[in-house]
Amino acid sequence: MKLTILGSGTGIVTARRSPSGYLININDKTLLLDSGSGTLRKIAEASSSFKDIDYAIYTHFHPDHVVDLISLLFALRIPSNYKSKNLTVIGPSGMKDFYQNLTKVFNNFIDPRGYDLVINELSGDHLDFKDFRITSSLIKHHVNSLAYRIESKEGKTLVYSGDTDYCKGIVDLAKDVDVLLLECSYPKHIKVEGHLNSTLAGRIARESNCKKLILTHFYPICDDYDILGQCKEEFSGEILLAEDLMTIEI
Helix, strand or coil: CCCEEEEEECCCCCCCCCEEEEEECCEEEEEEEEEECHHHHHHHHHCCCCCCCEEEEEECHHHHCCHHHHHHHHCCCCCCCCCCEECCCCCCCCCCHHHHHHHHHCCCCCCCCCCCCEEEEECCCEEEECCCEEEECCCCCCCCEEEEEEEEECCCCCECCCCCCCHHHHHHHHCCCCCECCCCCCCCCCCCCCCCCCHHHHHHHHHHHHCEEECCCCHHHHHHHHHHHHHHHHCCEEEEECCCCCCECC
């Protein structure tokens, strides 16, 4: 399993950090986790291709996590970009309605051409595929927001929090996980409802007993503070600060 950070930032785009987007490669399958603005460009910069995406997985419907789904579906309609395999979209309750509303706005410009589009909704349950299992957990952010645990058939595990506040849902989902990809929106002296700061992120890592913590989803103010040091006050394990185009083998 390989993780590529496409965007380690938020809706406030900076030269250093793009909005949320992550690639996971499991054997010959490619999973896209969220796709904020500019994700397709970041996929190209990572020497990957959007045509290779098998699963597009969404945590919630805020623009900085989902807007490039439109770009992805539109790009796949261009004849030279036709997919040779199907695309499975996974998201919270409301994913099917979200897609249908997009088709009303963009008419047939995002309808699948040359491939089948399958949409699955999760709400705290799981789905099994040939190469992996994906388990969802409701978390504390927005209505129906989900975090995901992905387990390969070889037993490697990754949890992606999406956006969340401290809650039991994310702690339980991340129990003993190999890699916890966890939002850390603010330094410890700032607390915004629905998001984590460095102290709470460290607490979740400690309580979940994750093997490796990767902090991400940094608002620009985070780059002015010692987020790593602040998080270490709560969690003594391995911590990485995500950067765009960083890759991690799991």
